[in-house]
Amino acid sequence: MKRVAAGDQSAFATLYDAIAPRAYGLIRRITRDPALAEEVTQDALVEVWRTASRFDAERGSAVGWILSIAHHRAVDRVRAEQAAADRERRTGTVSVPFDEVIAEVTARLEHQAVRRCLRALTSIQREAILLAYYGGLTYRDVAERLGAALPTVKTRMRDGLIRLRDCLGVTLG
């Protein structure tokens, strides 16, 4: 990352090779459209290049930072598309098959530890996290969808994430 931040193009090419499948795969899960995913991945990785000097190793891993940028770009895009579609239809109904996405993601979680840790969560914790992360929903949307109170969803999301973190043993430094 330091070499990338210093403007080293070949270091960025190496970084691309290491991270692009994970960024593209994540973005594709969220956008559910290969062409859109390609476009968003391009934007996200150019953003990584542009802002590489802001990466701070004391605040997490480079992979985490990059995927966070990828995730943010993807959910922003999905929300913008959704808002445009809603304006067009004037129905306001959400008709995207999030459940399919979540089912697919969990089915593909080959990593035993990840699958075991997700299973260890309560169902509301797990659904809140997966709907927000892969569905691109805000916690308000999640609350509506799950028929739960706003503060409940917010705290369950956080509690679930902390449990997931502890289960996977992710710590800084």
Place this chain on the structure above:
Amino acid sequence: MTDIHTFAGAYALHAIDRPERARFERHLAECPSCAAEVAEITDTMAALSDATAEAPPARLRAAVLARSAATPQVERSVSRLRIRLPAVRWQRLAAAAAAVVALGGAGVAGYETANDSALVDDTRVSAENKQIAAVLAAPDARLHSVRAAGGGQVTVVSSHSLNEAVAVLGKLPSPGAKHAYQLWVISDGTPRNAGVLAAGSTGATELVSGIHGAQLIGITREPAGGSRTPTQPLVARVSLT
């Protein structure tokens, strides 16, 4: 009552709207444990990404590399540094910079001042150190730091209210015995001399006066004694805005 800490999870998942996001980011700046929690959640979710990894179309690589080659990179921003440095660390940084000044009076005296007597020089250095301390302590002090081309770091603390800045140059590559680094205050593309380091010197702390209307402080490598206008490309450019 809404406990703002509880937003950490939703924030890390980008699951809050813009006003809440802005509010939580202000809180993050003052809450190291929240920042750590967000970072750990971010890394946790990244651990899930192996499961969804998928090879992108081959053309994406060329597209990303071509666009990045044409995209200038940002310097580390002030707001980012403010977030990173809580008040205590900020003060420690200012104190550290002041200590550098105190220890490295030679750096400050690095101007070419052949005619000055030692006494005059000492008095001037002492006055400059006071001014430097004032800039570092100014309530509107802003910090910008960039890596210089070829290595080393240039950090500038500027105060608009004092119309002054302090530039700390560290570990620059040796300019060679017959060359020196020179500072420039750049306003609308026009550089003005802001001091020359001693020949061969790779670091110094310099007080730069008269920054109103300027956008940049630039550093070039010049023949010893400095030049009237830059003769070499900038090795570092630090934003003042």
